[in-house]
Amino acid sequence: MSALEINNLNKVYPNKLTALKNVDLKVSQGDFFALLGPNGAGKSTTIGIICGLVNKTSGSIKVFGHDIDSENEAAKACIGIVPQEINFSQFETPLDIVVNQGGYYGIKRSIALQRAKKYLDKLGLTEKCHEPSRQLSGGMKRRLMIARALIHEPKMLILDEPTAGVDVELRRSMWDFLVEINQQGVTIVLTTHYLEEAEMLCKNIAIIDQGKIIENTSMKILLSNLNKETFIIDLISPIESLPELNGFDAKLIDPLTMEVEIEREKSINDLFKLFSTYNINVCSMRNKSNRLEELFLDLLDSNSKED
Amino acid sequence: MYTQSTLIALYTIVRKEISRFTRIWVQTILPPAISMTLYFVIFGSLIGPRIGMMNGFSYIDYIAPGIIMMSIINNSYANVVSSFFGAKFQHHIEEMLVAPIPNSIILIGFITGGIVRGFMVGAVVTLVALFFTELNIHNLGITIAVVFMTSVVFSLAGLINAIFAKKFDDISIIPTFVLTPLIYLGGVFYSIDMLPEFWQTVSSFNPILYMVNAFRYGMLGESDINITTAFLILTLFTCVLFTVSLHLLNKGVGIKH
16 A cells, blocks of 8 residues: 555646646655655645645545545545645744644644654754744744644655755754654655755655656666766866866866766766876866756756657 | 544634633723723713613613624624634644544634634623623523524624635625624614614614524513524524535635635
């Protein structure tokens, strides 16, 4: 049984905008799944339909075998949602917000109170748990929404861009936390604009563009499709012009920086041999962009050409 | 039949609703107490003695039930319309929509908030009235039943208003342009027997007339209309508005895309 099974999902908004076109998707139990796509691709609409915030036009969705139409409440009980936008009362305290959410899931107040304190503590919000939530920082508000989503200990956690606008340190601590709960058996579906985040965390991936799934595979297979990588090479001594680097597509950005595209079948050693020949000394080397980002942009580009 | 989980969800919604309006009691409980005090001072103590008796009662005794009912109607409506629209506006209605709560429970939860506020404000205004006159209750059962059913009807009406409202202006249009005229023309301050026959017929289409008079009957044993008719109208309004509200919630009107 899949954690999530979407079949032939379509959504046309009242203003005639087609947001989803025949979307099929399967997420296995225990997976850490990335749903990527540019703005307006249909990620949030898909998540909204799964969670009951958006009405679908047609298609079916099963959550741990429960159909969202015929077994709506059983399906909802399996899901914890961390939405993109802040959606809690700014006048309530974090503790009340999380405990009340537990109540909506039918959890007794005494149990909800214990769990709320546990998750607020894990997410570093204990000190703020009695203050009005409007006084929390942006990162704290996002962590509060994660605590709220976990109060009923869901089998699947859906996070819609949870780290948007969050500083690097906090983002990394949130990654650690998500990895920890995934290791405890919680299936995670993540949408994000940070492709580094998806590459680092997710086992499987789907890419959605203009309402269609254009790729759905494992992260390993997807990354193995990468034909070339672009590296930025910082030099120790400046060079005036680019030497002949046979077999490599290179350009000089400035006298101390070079950009080189290396095809998959070529060895980086060959490039360094050429550098030695020309007495070029390399100080450091890094990817121009994230590997997944290159693939992502390629896939979107080929999808737009097909249309 | 609801499960224990859904009853916990209902308790949570009701608890949250009550704590919301009690937390801001200066905005929710105090204003009706002050404005109704002014009504009692001006219409009861100052103007009332010059008006004389109304259907065998002193004017202040005659208008007291109407004034109490006016505050119940306004507050049960205001509670649900502002709470539900606020939840929509700040998107925290989504907290309930993503949870496994039947829409009927969400509906009952918000209505209960409106009923409790209606009763609470009604009690405060009754206490205020006791400073100006002695209140006798002719029939406690009818009095409580009318307050309960009227609070339900106006809580439901407030919820429907909130469902369709897109901006804050939309939640004040109905109270200002519909509710207030209907209350003032619903026999709060006068007996419809004083009106020409044509206006008596027009007034008979005003549902608030039946609520005010049924409540007045509960307190004074005096009414311009038949009590059975009043209860039938209240039951009809409750059933229709509940069905409409539930249908709108099931369809996701105003809350889902």
